[in-house]
Amino acid sequence: MRTDNAAYIERDLAHVWHPCTQMKDHEQVPLIPIRRGQGVWLEDFDGKRYLDANSSWWVNLFGHANARINAAVSAQLEQLEQVILAGCTHEPVIRLSEALTGVAPAGLTRCFYADNGSSAVEVAVKMSFHYWRNVGRSAKRRFITLSNSYHGETLGALAVGNVALYKSIYQPLLMDVITVPSPDCYEREPGQTWAQHSRAQFEHMQAALDRHSEQTAAVIVEPLVQCAGGMRMYDPVYLQLLRAACDRHQVHLIADEIAVGFGRTGTLFACEQAGIRPDLLCLSKGLTAGYLPLSAVLTTEALYAAFYDEYTKLTAFLHSHSFTGNPLACAAALACLDIFRTDAVLERNRMLSAHLGARARALAAHPHVAEVRQHGMIVAAELVRNKASREPYPWQERRGLAIYRHALSRGVLLRPVGDVVYFMPPYVITPEEIDLMVEVAREGIELATCD
């Protein structure tokens, strides 16, 4: 049997329906069958290597085939692969809960598990709603969300998100939410700082809370970076104002750190930069360093207590997923946290992100790059047709796709979000590999905008 790329592509396209993909695109754009990964590199079946510049969809932290995580998962595999987490428990989930509550913002003492990011958002939304019922305030059942936000693809998560491309088709199936303009600093006036713009945008949130707090269970945000919304960024001051306003109005704050958690923005959790503690913290993606599907929702003693009663009061949170708290995934997560603890990851990332930022900022000189922005290990360059007016390219032209294809030919897996080229590499990348990644992006931008 043939084992080259072409053979795998043919077999794949006969049966596999890929996520987030117009399958017809694969008549033009080749699928890349990956044989193995090592560190930041992926290798296909023809032996070509690709630098994993988007961390395998923002999940990988410490490279592929990381020796420490491999060893931890293997060791767990010899002990216990899976067990029901209702009525039973196991050492990895106990240790992980101790570890997470130890590193999360103080006061988040309770961990509920699911197996992907969207499910964590569903859990947080249901928990908040249910909390208010349990304390006798059942009118509080609505959610406030930011424009351009993204919280996942299941119906509840899609409802509290706001990226039209993913949401609008399914609108008839979704609960109604209150949407407030984002603090996104791409939209700031010339001369305005990020902090000034984010603070000014908070007026919209303030108005929504003043008007709707009696009916509102929670506000949900992606702290500091709206990733799927095109790596749009804002200042931590917004989170400080939001925390204070949620307290005043008795509304929960849900922080979706599924993408930005685990060091992406420079601190272990993005909320730390604002010095705040959300009522519900959603984690996934980097939680297992990108090894296995797992998510967690961390919450407070106060929230937990509102569910704790005699069974017959029917206040329990009767939510579950089959693979809730899977031991192998918990073992990977423990190994991940152990690397953070022993390897001065955040310090090294400061060096890497300074290097990445310096290199990427040079892209801003390009006549079709409107802005280069950064929060820690996330750097994005926004392509536009007209730099002065910031008029975007028509989306149908798919300029980002041209960059993707160029980068592939040069051995870099960049996957722009629309016309936003971004870098979100594993933390084990070297400065030389950063240089390659940015140079290939520069060439791609050149090619994609040359007409």
Ligand SMILES: *Cc1c(COP(=O)(O)O)cnc(C)c1O
């Ligand atoms: C990826 C993501 C999700 C959804 O996680 P899945 O595991 O893909 O369901 C939710 N919120 C944010 C901020 C994300 O980036």
